[in-house]
Amino acid sequence: MPDDKKMPDAVSSSAKTRDQYESYPYPARDPDDEDKRLITGSPGNWDEVVHFVFGGRDPSAKGKIRILVAGGGTGDALVMLAQQARDRKAKAEIVYIDLSESSRAIAEARIKRRNLEKNVTFVTGSFVDLAVEHGPFDYIDCCGVLHHLPDPDAGLRALSDALKPSGGMGLMVYGELGRTGVYHMQEMMERMNAEAGGARRLNFGKALFNSLPGTNWLKRNPFVGDHVHGGDAGFYDLLLHQQDRAYRVDEVFDFTEQAGLRLQNFVEPMRYDPTTYCSRHDVLDRAVHVPFRARAALAELMAGNITKHTFYVVKAKNKVKPPMPSEDAIPFFTRVDGPALARSVAKTGNIKITFTGLAVTRTMPAASPAILSRIDGKRSIGEIYKMFDPKPEKYEFNAQFAVMYSVLSAANIMYLHLPEKK
Ligand SMILES: C[S@@+](CC[C@H](N)C(=O)[O-])C[C@H]1O[C@@H](n2cnc3c(N)ncnc32)[C@H](O)[C@@H]1O
Structure with missing residues (x-):
């Protein structure tokens, strides 16, 4: 039985999330732009996936690979992965799942524009219910989605269940510290019982934002910009979401482990290293001789600008590591x-x-x-x-x-x- 049927709260949260992305598919994309450029990024860039998930050996060189784009939205990761698979002449079967029909329509139009539809299956619904049915997968991409679920832990477990033992995932969840001010705005909306959704909520949110003084933390935070540069969909997604949480580094590790997964590394790794921010030996002496998790948590506090955590995970039992320099390794x-x-x-x-x-x-x-x-x-x-x-x-x-x-x-x-x- 889908989770929604068991939990009335989850029904309303999922419905609000779906309604938001029906009205404001995110990110805003125009399929005509596919003629001009390919959007690439993390997670999901295939070279990066091979490095972090498959230890530097590309599984698509040997046979067919199966990929899930969970909460694929308007299609950025889907288009990137499908295009990169074609460029490598790799046999890839890609499944896209999203709650929102209007986001799917844009993703489908982008894929058609590039003539990539042959190996892509589009599914409308919740990946929490559907991932296992369509699996198992070598790679799962879930970017900017899990933090919008009523129960993110259950969502990640559902994805973990759909993964092959040798597979891995590229994930992105919001970072709490870099988003300082975003949750102040969401709390103000809540306290004022602001409109429930759609254009009325957007207009009220914009009026509130425009009335805030320069001392407000959101106005002072230079690290978030979607509300300024991302159009209505960006404003809504950043500031008006009704199902949204953020993570600190320790929470990312706990989140990963409860789903039977192991965190391979963050992207970019340097951002999670205290030596990036500090060169004093007396300070670093206490910062670097500690486990990876503790170093990364300190680095997040030092940096202050981490607005999202992008990271790769594999099954807890999978011992694969990113490759290290050796005589026959090929750098690129x-x-x-x-x-x-x-x-x-x-x-x-x-x-x-x-x-x-x-x-x-x-x-x-x-x-x-x-x-x-x-x-x-x-x-x-x-x-x-x-x-x-x-x-x-x-x-x-x-x-x-x-x-x-x-x-x-x-x-x-x-x-x-x-x-x-x-
Ligand atoms: C912020 S957008 C991110 C889209 C895309 N992953 C990206 O990075 O461009 C979140 C997307 O997740 C979808 N979504 C949220 N919960 C979902 C669920 N349980 N199952 C499938 N899609 C979901 C929403 O409809 C929306 O399109």
Whole structure:
């Protein structure tokens, strides 16, 4: 029996969520734009999934993979994954599930525009009830959805049940600290018994927002902007949602573990590392010699700008790890132009990375420009070494590669592919 039938509260919360996304499909997208650009991002970018979920070995190279996009909305992750699968000539079967018919209509139009409909199945309903029926899946993408469920824990357990033992998920849930002010706005709406939904709620919300003084936390928070840049759908989604919660790092770990899952890492990993924010040894001495969970929780408090937690999980028993540099690992760039990065590092000796308003500079090892300029996504680390003339000592090259890779992978700029096992 669907959860909704057992829990009257859940019925009204799910109905409000569905009504919101029927009126304001999110994010606002125009299928005509598919001719101009492909939207890519985290979670779900296939290279990132292979890195975090499959230990650097792409399962789609070997056979058919099954993907679920749970709460697929207007289709960003669906379109990205379907297009990336086609570009790789991978056999992928993708299932999209969403409560909202109008969001689905936009996602379907985007998929048709790219002629990708052959391997995509569209389902209207709740993935909490339907995921297992359509599974099992190698990869599940659930971005910006679980925090809108009446019972997010049950929602994640339902997804976990639909996952193959070797599979994994890319998830995004809201971050509490970076969204300071958002819940003040939602509380004001609640206290004033604001309109229940639709355009009346939107108009009231806008009137309230526009009347707030400059001292209000939302007005002072530069890290959230959907209400300013995301149109009516963005304003509604950020500030007027009636079923919405946010997580601190410790809660993300608990959330993951109660569903029988293991958190592989956050994206970008660097944001969850206290050394990104502080260089004082006396402080770091107490911050870094603690388990991953405690380090990440401290980093969140230090940073203050984490508005959402994007992270990858696998089954608790699955011991897979992201790949580490080795002779036959093949490095490749994501999200950056490699030759341009090589030139910039050659000029400055540094790399500057910006995360939601915070710029972080890292010194790069001396051999970085020479290594970066030889990375083409095909050569292994061993082959790159052989191209050097004169050759540095092997241990020196490996040490420099390792330092460079630790910076770039933590910033989500470079990953490694591993060759297929023979
Ligand atoms: C904020 S949107 C995110 C859309 C998309 N994942 C993205 O990141 O662009 C949330 C979506 O989740 C859907 N949703 C919420 N609860 C759901 C459920 N139980 N089953 C299926 N879809 C759900 C909503 O209809 C909405 O389209």
